[in-house]
Amino acid sequence: xxxxxxxxxITLLTGSEVKSVKGYxxxxxxxxxxxxxxxHEDQCTACGDCAxxxxxxxxxxxxxxxxxxxxxxxxxxxxxxxxxxxxxxxxLGHDPIKCxxxxxxxxxxxxxxxxxxxxxxxxxxxxxxxxxxEVYDPTVLDEYGYTRYANVLTSLELERLINAGGPTQxxxxxxxxxxxxxxxxxxxxxxxxxxxxxNPYCSNICCMNTIKSTLQLKEHYPDIDLKxxxxxxxxxxxxxxxxxxxxxxxxxxxxxxxxxxxREDPATGDLILTVENTATDKLEEHRAEMVVLATGVHPPxxxxxxxxxxxxxxxxxxxxxxxxxxxxxxxxxxxxIFFAGCAEGPKDIKESVTQASAAAARASRLMxxxxxxxxxxxxxxxxxxxxxxxxCAKVCPYNAISFDKKSGRPAKVNEAAxxxxxxxxxxxxxxxxxxxxxxxxxxxxxxDAILEEDPHAVIPVFACNWCSYAGADxxxxxxxxxxxxxxxxxxxxxxxxxxxxxxxxxxxxxxxVLVSGCHIGDCHYIDANHxxxxxxxxxxxxxxxxxxxxxxxxxxxxxxxxxxxxxxxMQRMEELRQSVSAQELAETLRILQEEADRTAAxxxxxx
Amino acid sequence: MISLNDCDPGFKxxxxxxxxxxxxxxxxxxxxxxxxxxxxxxxxxxxxxxIIRLTLLGRREEVLSSPLxxxxxxxxxxxxxxxxxxxxxxxxxxxxxxAAKAGYAPPSAKQIAGLLxxxxxxxxxxxxxxxxxxxxxxxxxxxxxADYAAILGIAPEAAExxxxx
Numbered sequence: 086x087x088x089x090x091x092x093x094x095i096t097l098l099t100g101s102e103v104k105s106v107k108g109y110x111x112x113x114x115x116x117x118x119x120x121x122x123x124x125h126e127d128q129c130t131a132c133g134d135c136a137x138x139x140x141x142x143x144x145x146x147x148x149x150x151x152x153x154x155x156x157x158x159x160x161x162x163x164x165x166x167x168x169x170x171x172x173x174x175x176x177l178g179h180d181p182i183k184c185x186x187x188x189x190x191x192x193x194x195x196x197x198x199x200x201x202x203x204x205x206x207x208x209x210x211x212x213x214x215x216x217x218x219e220v221y222d223p224t225v226l227d228e229y230g231y232t233r234y235a236n237v238l239t240s241l242e243l244e245r246l247i248n249a250g251g252p253t254q255x256x257x258x259x260x261x262x263x264x265x266x267x268x269x270x271x272x273x274x275x276x277x278x279x280x281x282x283x284n285p286y287c288s289n290i291c292c293m294n295t296i297k298s299t300l301q302l303k304e305h306y307p308d309i310d311l312k313x314x315x316x317x318x319x320x321x322x323x324x325x326x327x328x329x330x331x332x333x334x335x336x337x338x339x340x341x342x343x344x345x346x347x348r349e350d351p352a353t354g355d356l357i358l359t360v361e362n363t364a365t366d367k368l369e370e371h372r373a374e375m376v377v378l379a380t381g382v383h384p385p386x387x388x389x390x391x392x393x394x395x396x397x398x399x400x401x402x403x404x405x406x407x408x409x410x411x412x413x414x415x416x417x418x419x420x421x422i423f424f425a426g427c428a429e430g431p432k433d434i435k436e437s438v439t440q441a442s443a444a445a446a447r448a449s450r451l452m453x454x455x456x457x458x459x460x461x462x463x464x465x466x467x468x469x470x471x472x473x474x475x476x477c478a479k480v481c482p483y484n485a486i487s488f489d490k491k492s493g494r495p496a497k498v499n500e501a502a503x504x505x506x507x508x509x510x511x512x513x514x515x516x517x518x519x520x521x522x523x524x525x526x527x528x529x530x531x532x533d534a535i536l537e538e539d540p541h542a543v544i545p546v547f548a549c550n551w552c553s554y555a556g557a558d559x560x561x562x563x564x565x566x567x568x569x570x571x572x573x574x575x576x577x578x579x580x581x582x583x584x585x586x587x588x589x590x591x592x593x594x595x596x597x598v599l600v601s602g603c604h605i606g607d608c609h610y611i612d613a614n615h616x617x618x619x620x621x622x623x624x625x626x627x628x629x630x631x632x633x634x635x636x637x638x639x640x641x642x643x644x645x646x647x648x649x650x651x652x653x654x655m656q657r658m659e660e661l662r663q664s665v666s667a668q669e670l671a672e673t674l675r676i677l678q679e680e681a682d683r684t685a686a687x688x689x690x691x692x
Numbered sequence: 693m694i695s696l697n698d699c700d701p702g703f704k705x706x707x708x709x710x711x712x713x714x715x716x717x718x719x720x721x722x723x724x725x726x727x728x729x730x731x732x733x734x735x736x737x738x739x740x741x742x743i744i745r746l747t748l749l750g751r752r753e754e755v756l757s758s759p760l761x762x763x764x765x766x767x768x769x770x771x772x773x774x775x776x777x778x779x780x781x782x783x784x785x786x787x788x789x790x791a792a793k794a795g796y797a798p799p800s801a802k803q804i805a806g807l808l809x810x811x812x813x814x815x816x817x818x819x820x821x822x823x824x825x826x827x828x829x830x831x832x833x834x835x836x837x838a839d840y841a842a843i844l845g846i847a848p849e850a851a852e853x854x855x856x857x
Binding site: 228274278279280281282283316317341342343344345346359360361362363366367368 | 718720721722723724725726727728729732733736739741742769772773774775776777
């Protein structure tokens with residue numbers, strides 16, 4: 086941290102908040118609110134004289150409230166920059182009657198009560214998101230009695246107690262009587278691996294943190310009695326198993342079984358844990374003078390602010406979603422934005438450093454050439470055809486289309502930010518957007534060719550490049566049998582499938598049509614398939630109104646690994662195709678012809 | 693020793709197919725249910741985790757014939773602490789239903805079924821209750837044994853036998 090603070094090419098903005106980010110890869114503009122520190126950080130020498138005279142005492146957040154700090158303070162000893170900060174919410178203020186003692190005391194006169202919040206505008210090429218995590222609050226897990234019993238602590242509280250720089254100078258004491266505990270029990274998976282309360286995922290760090298704590302406690306107090314209650318110990322990393330073994334050799338007892346309840350012996354403040362030891366198959370009662378809850382981690386609540394600002398995606402567990410879990414683990418789906426640390430998922434220090442290094446390398450790799458190669462598959466607006474409705478700008482998952490109704494200028498696609506999904510082209514009511522390499526003409530030509538001969542015998546399928554087309558491919562290479570009359574039309578995203586394409590297929594005599602894409606949440610273009618879903622639903626309503634069977638148009642989500650699903654879907658489609666009679670097809674053609682005539686007539690009268 | 697040849701691997705699917713039984717396969721044996729169970733605190737042999745394990749192993753006869761499965765007080769404490777939403781109280785109801793179908797229901801359960809089939813409730817309404825009801829202006833309760841028995845699918849004779857037991 087100190088190295089980063091000293092580096093000539095790194096500007097640290099502490100106590101600052103990113104308010105907005107505009108632009109695209111290589112050209113981001115971030116508005117940053119730098120909150121007033123009330124201390125000139127370049128002059129402060131962190132001598133601490135100010136804190137000595139400050140009369141305000143508040144709980145110290147860094148020490149989990151186990152000690153107190155003043156209203157002017159240094160958050161923690163290694164804080165960068167090494168300067169004090171004034172907590173203006175708790176400060177009595179610079180009124181000579183009320184206080185202002187610190188400003189009087191400071192020899193260097195670096196305390197400035199008139200300092201204002203500053204708004205900075207910074208131009209950057211890439212962004213690394215490292216929003217970190219928060220620790221789970223176990224108060225809701227009533228059976229463990231956290232906050233009800235003084236001697237039930239969280240792992241973070243123990244961490245502060247055992248730290249030489251902590252509130253007790255490294256002396257582990259009980260909160261009830263400030264006496265050293267002779268026995269400590271650890272409960273694992275608190276707030277983790279639970280489908281109901283807390284988080285469904287494994288928090289990744291608690292097992293090793295507990296093992297480390299047992300070793301530390303044994304080192305400090307060799308006679309201490311340690312018990313760890315666990316479901317599974319996950320010591321999967323380099324050197325971890327060795328640490329686990331050492332902890333057992335040192336005498337920590339590992340009991341497989343989760344305590345059902347913790348109760349306090351009011352006379353002594355000791356805690357009694359009821360647990361079924363699954364190794365002995367017996368219900369056991371364990372006594373401990375202190376209980377430590379190995380709490381899990383979860384994403385900070387404010388993550389959605391950054392998510393909205395940068396058009397990021399989240400996983401079901403609330404952390405940010407990487408562009409690809411294996412091949413692009415530090416990239417976001419938006420070009421030029423990367424993840425480091427727990428923003429992407431719970432991880433320990435080593436993994437966080439690895440990911441941060443990778444993110445920095447990915448970012449500099451992008452920036453060092455000074456120019457950017459982008460995919461040629463992008464959208465382009467035909468200015469003369471644009472009716473300036475603004476729908477394209479609304480549907481673009483990348484905010485790559487700039488449009489301002491007041492300016493009176495047609496929408497404009499930023500080609501560096503455009504990923505080429507084609508959702509704008511599909512939604513444009515004026516057909517004013519041209520997709521390079523997946524043009525309307527090309528797709529129409531494919532539809533016409535597929536349905537040129539015996540259209541009643543084929544199944545046209547619109548498949549997205551990343552999931553459904555790959556799923557069909559997987560079914561093929563796995564030698565799965567699916568109906569041979571399947572005719573695939575590839576689009577980059579299911580969001581590209583215009584209504585017109587489907588109508589055209591039905592007009593050319595297609596008995597059924599399948600639109601398929603990635604599962605909701607797995608879309609390779611952030612959330613473009615939401616628009617596919619909306620569009621297909623809109624078409625179903627239209628079909629019903631026209632008197633066509635809506636089920637003849639099907640929407641299915643098929644991932645690249647779901648060859649079996651593709652086969653099953655195609656077999657269902659074939660059954661559906663056989664249910665469409667020649668009479669129904671003739672009727673469809675008549676209805677669609679009438680509808681086309683009506684639209685043409687309407688257009689004529691309008692003109 | 694448990695011989696796997698004597699186990700019925702289909703048993704867990706049978707339990708899971710019963711209403712309320714679906715969660716059983718999610719159990720990861722953390723034993724929080726057993727540690728929390730007030731019945732287990734009094735009867736050492738009663739162990740929710742063990743019942744789940746035996747079921748997952750496929751010890752059909754051992755589970756269904758066990759008198760222990762009828763000890764649950766349905767306090768739902770296990771369900772509260774279970775991190776994997778196994779819903780043990782409901783799973784046990786599913787197991788008890790299978791046990792009853794296999795003819796392992798204990799006499800007390802049969803007796804209760806008999807009372808239900810005979811009176812439509814767990815007690816007989818006598819002249820005494822009907823007099824009290826008349827005083828309060830309530831209509832007299834009629835016994836319609838045949839109807840109750842038909843709803844419950846229990847023959848009236850069996851119902852009477854249950855009542856005697």
